[in-house]
Amino acid sequence: xxxxxxxxxxxxxxxxxxxxxxxxxxxxxxxxxxxxxxxxxxxxxxxxxxxxxxxxxxxxxxxxxxxxxxxxxxxxxxxxxxxxxxxxxxxxxxxxxxxxxxxxxxxxxxxxxxxxxxxxxxxxxxxxxxxxxxxxxxxxxxxxxxxxxxxxxxxxxxxxxxxxxxxxxxxxxxxxxxxxxxxxxxxxxxxxxxxxxxxxxxxxxxxxxxxxxxxxxxxxxxxxxxxxxxxxxxxxx
Numbered sequence: 001x002x003x004x005x006x007x008x009x010x011x012x013x014x015x016x017x018x019x020x021x022x023x024x025x026x027x028x029x030x031x032x033x034x035x036x037x038x039x040x041x042x043x044x045x046x047x048x049x050x051x052x053x054x055x056x057x058x059x060x061x062x063x064x065x066x067x068x069x070x071x072x073x074x075x076x077x078x079x080x081x082x083x084x085x086x087x088x089x090x091x092x093x094x095x096x097x098x099x100x101x102x103x104x105x106x107x108x109x110x111x112x113x114x115x116x117x118x119x120x121x122x123x124x125x126x127x128x129x130x131x132x133x134x135x136x137x138x139x140x141x142x143x144x145x146x147x148x149x150x151x152x153x154x155x156x157x158x159x160x161x162x163x164x165x166x167x168x169x170x171x172x173x174x175x176x177x178x179x180x181x182x183x184x185x186x187x188x189x190x191x192x193x194x195x196x197x198x199x200x201x202x203x204x205x206x207x208x209x210x211x212x213x214x215x216x217x218x219x220x221x222x223x224x225x226x227x228x229x230x231x232x233x234x235x236x237x
Contacts, residue, residue, distance in 0.1 A: 044084040048077045092116040095165035103148045103157065107140040110160040117168050122179070122189045128196040135203045136160075142210045152209050159202055167195045 055073040059065040065073065093101070093109040101109055111133045118129055139156075146153055171179070171192040179188040 040085055040087060044081045047080045047084055051077045051080055095161060095169075098165070099157070099161040101161075103146075103153055104140065104144040106157060106160055107136040107143060110164070111136045113165070114168075117172075120172055121168070121192070124193045125189070125196055128193065128200055132164075132196065132200050132203060135200065135207065139203070139207045139210070142207065146210060152206055156203075156206050159199065159206070164199050167192065167199070 051073065055065060055069075055076075059069065093113050095113070098106060098109050098113060114129050114133060114136075118126055121129060143153065143156065171188055174188045181187055
């Protein structure tokens with residue numbers, strides 16, 4: 001019975017991983033990689049064009065290139081093309097970099113970091129990571145409008161740059177064979193999922209707190225304008 005249950009759990013996890021490849025988050029990550037490849041391809045094309053133009057100008061106005069000069073130009077074009085095309089993408093941000101980043105950039109950096117951790121997470125945790133990523137996209141524009149010294153900004157930075165990485169990295173340090181093992185009524189897999197649920201709920205609370213502050217500011221400004229231009233009796237001056 002135990003072996004059968006373990007087999008069922010593993011089969012369900014495999015199915016969840018297959019489904020996860022077609023989630024909006026996975027599609028967005030694939031699109032980002034494709035866009036990055038074509039951007040490098042564009043840069044490589046213009047770089048090769050520049051080398052060819054430089055070679056043509058040298059051959060026309062400085063000295064004839066000759067066979068060896070033409071061969072060296074082709075070699076330079078190949079090196080430039082494949083060098084740019086194979087240039088590695090920007091590395092994923094680290095928790096240390098996230099902790100020092102500017103507040104408006106922190107949501108996107110956390111999203112990229114969490115996306116890189118996704119393959120190491122169990123299927124339920126991957127779903128939660130997707131939900132956290134969606135909330136990070138939504139809260140990004142809000143954070144760009146608030147003072148980094150406000151309590152909500154401080155709480156967000158601590159949650160995303162400290163507590164979330166500590167939770168995920170602590171799980172990854174557990175040997176893979178022990179992540180499902182029950183201990184004191186729980187397992188590392190379950191503890192990770194419960195921790196991510198708390199992060200997801202706290203992120204939603206912070207977003208509501210920021211929106212509430214914006215609404216209060218708007219109401220205050222509206223009341224100020226009403227008093228300034230209409231007075232207490234509500235009549236326009």
